[in-house]
Amino acid sequence: MKRTYDETVEFLFSRLPVFQRDGAAAYKPGLENILAFCEAIGNPHHQLRTIHVGGTNGKGSTSHSLASILQEQGYKTGLYTSPHLVDFRERIQINGVFIPKEFVVDTIESWIPLIDTIEPSFFELTVALCFHYFSIEKVEIAVIEVGMGGRLDSTNIITPLLSVITNIGYDHQKFLGNTLPEIAVEKAGIIKTGVPVVISERQPETEKVFERKAEECGSSILFGDDQIHVSDLGIKDGTREIRTTQKGNPGEQEWNLSLLGQYQLKNIKGILVAVNELRNAGLKISQLSIQRGLSAVQKNTGLRGRWQVLQQQPMIVCDTGHNVDGVREVVEQIQTYTYRKLWLIWGMVNDKDHHEILQLLPTNASVIATQPHLLRALPSGEMKELFTFLGFDAIEKTSVQDALEHVWKVADKEDFIFIGGSTFVVAEIPFELFTESV
Numbered sequence: 001m002k003r004t005y006d007e008t009v010e011f012l013f014s015r016l017p018v019f020q021r022d023g024a025a026a027y028k029p030g031l032e033n034i035l036a037f038c039e040a041i042g043n044p045h046h047q048l049r050t051i052h053v054g055g056t057n058g059k060g061s062t063s064h065s066l067a068s069i070l071q072e073q074g075y076k077t078g079l080y081t082s083p084h085l086v087d088f089r090e091r092i093q094i095n096g097v098f099i100p101k102e103f104v105v106d107t108i109e110s111w112i113p114l115i116d117t118i119e120p121s122f123f124e125l126t127v128a129l130c131f132h133y134f135s136i137e138k139v140e141i142a143v144i145e146v147g148m149g150g151r152l153d154s155t156n157i158i159t160p161l162l163s164v165i166t167n168i169g170y171d172h173q174k175f176l177g178n179t180l181p182e183i184a185v186e187k188a189g190i191i192k193t194g195v196p197v198v199i200s201e202r203q204p205e206t207e208k209v210f211e212r213k214a215e216e217c218g219s220s221i222l223f224g225d226d227q228i229h230v231s232d233l234g235i236k237d238g239t240r241e242i243r244t245t246q247k248g249n250p251g252e253q254e255w256n257l258s259l260l261g262q263y264q265l266k267n268i269k270g271i272l273v274a275v276n277e278l279r280n281a282g283l284k285i286s287q288l289s290i291q292r293g294l295s296a297v298q299k300n301t302g303l304r305g306r307w308q309v310l311q312q313q314p315m316i317v318c319d320t321g322h323n324v325d326g327v328r329e330v331v332e333q334i335q336t337y338t339y340r341k342l343w344l345i346w347g348m349v350n351d352k353d354h355h356e357i358l359q360l361l362p363t364n365a366s367v368i369a370t371q372p373h374l375l376r377a378l379p380s381g382e383m384k385e386l387f388t389f390l391g392f393d394a395i396e397k398t399s400v401q402d403a404l405e406h407v408w409k410v411a412d413k414e415d416f417i418f419i420g421g422s423t424f425v426v427a428e429i430p431f432e433l434f435t436e437s438v
Helices: 005-015 019-026 032-040 059-073 101-110 112-118 122-136 180-190 207-217 264-280 287-294 297-301 324-334 354-358 380-389 400-410 423-427
Strands: 050-054 077-080 092-094 141-145 162-165 197-199 221-223 228-236 239-246 249-257 308-311 315-318 342-346 366-369 393-396 416-420
Touching: 005 101, 005 122, 032 112, 032 122, 050 059, 050 180, 059 077, 059 141, 059 162, 059 264, 059 287, 059 297, 077 122, 092 122, 101 112, 101 122, 162 180, 162 264, 180 207, 197 207, 197 264, 207 221, 228 264, 239 264, 249 264, 249 287, 264 287, 287 297, 324 354, 324 416, 342 400, 354 380, 366 380, 366 400, 380 393, 400 416, 416 423
Parallel strands: 050 141, 050 162, 077 141, 162 197, 197 221, 315 416, 342 366, 342 416, 366 393
Antiparallel strands: 077 092, 228 239, 239 249, 308 315
């Protein structure tokens, strides 16, 4: 009997190694599996024009922003990202429309013998599904986000028009290395021979790594910091207003960003330089399409969880920042607000550097320690103990839903409530309850 969509997704999660569930046990370094699988289905990635986006923080926002801009220009635009928050199909979309359930069901069903033979990981299979779907639908350009690292990531079998690498920070050190230069080597693995590369942020520890790799590959390299200067004009009417100047161009340009996080001031440099490089590659992209794309990222692509304001009075914000650099940016932005009391609904997975991250958080916050529902989650009781050890006022709630219900009862309308610590915590927010989300 044919599986339903829900049964098919359950099959993928239960039959295949899944990193978000199993952690290191699901990680399959190397490209042999994905190359073999794609060879068996006709190498669909060879038929695609792509943009490859890697980095530690900012690669999701950058991928969605570039897709939104290309979509506004009128291109049939594919977007592949990971992980998903709510629906598996978020990973694979065209012009903001998720891959159809029927396509997922029928394709996976037809691939069962191949899956049994090659035994791909969950991520390898979703990458193959993405390439297959985009080729069948004849997308004109596809933005492909790296899953982890770069050099050995399953997406790294493409030869893109452009490679983009965002911020480099400490994350997944077990797989990528313990120093920023070591991590940068893995990220630089997406640089291809003769393909231009844009590095969003010039960092002293990593810039030489990228320059050497680009030179080895005969690839031009541009750093966003060198090309774009950004002035922040603040958040007004639900958008972050910025002014930019570009190297070699005496004029100024103002933009309205629908993504409100302060860290978008770093991402935008790479995004704008990437657009210029795509123009050099022959793509037509107007200034109006850039403006419209940047001001409608969530509307065009469904992006959630990047400094997303869910409600006013009390102010409720969520963010998927989950490593040292990401959490540091979150804390800096929280401190720009005025509030009576700060509440943190916080949970993490068990393979992060909990102490280093928690020490970044404001100790005057009242904490509701929770956990996402997956095997990798740090149990909420252990989360509470870590907070208590560091001197926080903390209580425990075993689910994000319970934590929200508690804070709604006790918070004042002048308070600030932040939900985060893990992508998987944000994924369990009941977004449908927040009609004021902007």
